Amino acid sequence: EDKFYIVKVSMDGVTIEDAPAEIIGGCGNYKAIEILNAKYGPKVGIALAGPAGEYRLAAANISVKDPESNIRSLGRGGLGAVLGSKKVKAVIIDDAGAPASVPVANPEAFKAAAKVFAKAMLDHPVTGQALPNYGTDVLVNILNEAGGLPTRNFTTGRNDWANNVGGETMNANITARGGDGKVAHGCHAGCIIRCSQWYPDKDGKYITSGFEYETAWGLGADACITDLDECAYIDRAMDDVGVDSIETSVAIATAMEGGLLPWGDGKAALKLVEEMAIPTPLARILASGTAIVGKTCGLFRVPIVKDQAIPAYDPRSVKGIGLTYATTPMGADHTAGYTIATNILKVGGYVDPLQKEGQIELSRNLQIATAAVDSTGMCIFVAFPVLDIPEAFMALIDMINARYGYSLTPDDVTELGKSVLKVERGFNKKAGFTNLDDRLPEFFEEEAIAPHNAIWDFTPEEIDKVMDF
Numbered sequence: 001e002d003k004f005y006i007v008k009v010s011m012d013g014v015t016i017e018d019a020p021a022e023i024i025g026g027c028g029n030y031k032a033i034e035i036l037n038a039k040y041g042p043k044v045g046i047a048l049a050g051p052a053g054e055y056r057l058a059a060a061n062i063s064v065k066d067p068e069s070n071i072r073s074l075g076r077g078g079l080g081a082v083l084g085s086k087k088v089k090a091v092i093i094d095d096a097g098a099p100a101s102v103p104v105a106n107p108e109a110f111k112a113a114a115k116v117f118a119k120a121m122l123d124h125p126v127t128g129q130a131l132p133n134y135g136t137d138v139l140v141n142i143l144n145e146a147g148g149l150p151t152r153n154f155t156t157g158r159n160d161w162a163n164n165v166g167g168e169t170m171n172a173n174i175t176a177r178g179g180d181g182k183v184a185h186g187c188h189a190g191c192i193i194r195c196s197q198w199y200p201d202k203d204g205k206y207i208t209s210g211f212e213y214e215t216a217w218g219l220g221a222d223a224c225i226t227d228l229d230e231c232a233y234i235d236r237a238m239d240d241v242g243v244d245s246i247e248t249s250v251a252i253a254t255a256m257e258g259g260l261l262p263w264g265d266g267k268a269a270l271k272l273v274e275e276m277a278i279p280t281p282l283a284r285i286l287a288s289g290t291a292i293v294g295k296t297c298g299l300f301r302v303p304i305v306k307d308q309a310i311p312a313y314d315p316r317s318v319k320g321i322g323l324t325y326a327t328t329p330m331g332a333d334h335t336a337g338y339t340i341a342t343n344i345l346k347v348g349g350y351v352d353p354l355q356k357e358g359q360i361e362l363s364r365n366l367q368i369a370t371a372a373v374d375s376t377g378m379c380i381f382v383a384f385p386v387l388d389i390p391e392a393f394m395a396l397i398d399m400i401n402a403r404y405g406y407s408l409t410p411d412d413v414t415e416l417g418k419s420v421l422k423v424e425r426g427f428n429k430k431a432g433f434t435n436l437d438d439r440l441p442e443f444f445e446e447e448a449i450a451p452h453n454a455i456w457d458f459t460p461e462e463i464d465k466v467m468d469f
């Protein structure tokens with residue numbers, strides 16, 4: 001049936017009701033949030049499938065209303081298609097009548113630990129300065145300098161226009177244009193890092209927010225769309241139709257390699273993303289993700305692991321992240337074991353990105369630690385101070401202990417991370433995945449990448465050691 005439903009969660013329980021007809025069948029997420037706010041009240045939380053989710057397209061994400069009724073995304077893995085397949089258009093969370101806070105077993109200890117934790121966030125150069133000033137897009141120039149910024153579908157690791165789409169340009173445009181523009185914006189009220197921003201047009205009118213490095217990279221470097229404003233409009237369109245901006249940007253670059261779009265043509269890319277709301281046949285192919293675009297075009301050079309697009313760091317010139325791409329149960333998920341921290345930013349020590357030595361342990365340890373931190377519900381960016389400042393790591397554990405009355409130790413946290421990864425890999429095994437799926441595409445072994453002439457040179461046996469614990 002064509003019907004879609006709203007799942008509403010409130011203090012009265014869970015109810016299921018028909019979704020308003022006007023938000024079904026091509027209505028963009030910005031408009032849908034406006035309609036749902038009017039129906040359920042401006043304070044409710046909303047998570048919804050956009051048009052791409054309704055059509056069950058594999059790049060569909062779940063879009064989430066932020067405090068200003070703009071959009072954040074549960075981006076990767078095609079979760080919007082899962083929601084669409086269940087005929088759920090939106091989940092509404094109404095906390096009216098709920099207690100103002102959760103019970104805390106030891107409030108004084110919690111407050112003391114939170115103070116130490118917050119200070120570490122503000123003291124660390126990445127979370128205290130780089131992210132609030134330039135957003136995650138600060139990484140464009142850093143990765144370009146390191147020769148690890150995949151450009152023109154992973155054919156080179158450096159280009160001469162990177163700064164056009166980098167965080168410094170983003171900051172300068174926002175500052176110069178004024179109007180709705182905001183540097184250092186939090187995607188939720190409690191964030192003290194505030195890596196997000198509101199990116200405005202030349203007249204100061206809001207275009208998009210949460211305009212991330214991976215999106216600016218995917219469009220700006222990988223697809224060679226060298227104008228940051230064009231990238232911003234595509235980012236907005238991706239949020240509006242509800243597709244993951246990494247998967248879709250890499251799919252666009254792959255489509256360019258396949259001749260479906262001219263290289264660097266931001267206007268053609270924008271039109272195609274907007275058509276995902278209909279969807280036209282070509283838009284449907286694109287929103288089915290990079291793997292499908294590669295197959296459709298008969299390409300050999302398709303940057304995917306487990307059919308998910310490889311993001312913004314070249315695995316040949318930043319080898320640790322290649323091991324994470326290969327072995328993370330999610331497939332090509334940089335956040336699962338973000339070795340860029342240590343390989344490039346020298347956070348938590350330093351492991352030379354171009355050498356194999358130390359990368360297996362680095363990827364393994366970061367994947368274990370990340371699985372644990374993710375389980376706390378903390379933003380992944382807290383990991384920078386947690387890796388560098390011992391008190392921050394202890395404060396995180398102290399907060400959990402104070403909240404629940406536990407007495408967890410650092411070793412318990414490590415065991416938690418290991419157990420999460422084992423469950424995830426167990427799930428994959430039952431779904432038919434084997435070690436052979438923990439591999440990068442062959443072209444990374446066959447094509448050396450400039451400027452370091454780097455190649456992917458881990459053997460299958462070495463790759464398998466990452467998850468051997």
Ligand code: SF4
Binds near residue numbers: 185187188379
């Ligand atoms: S919670 Fe994380 S992603 Fe959101 S604004 Fe804060 S630092 Fe950025």
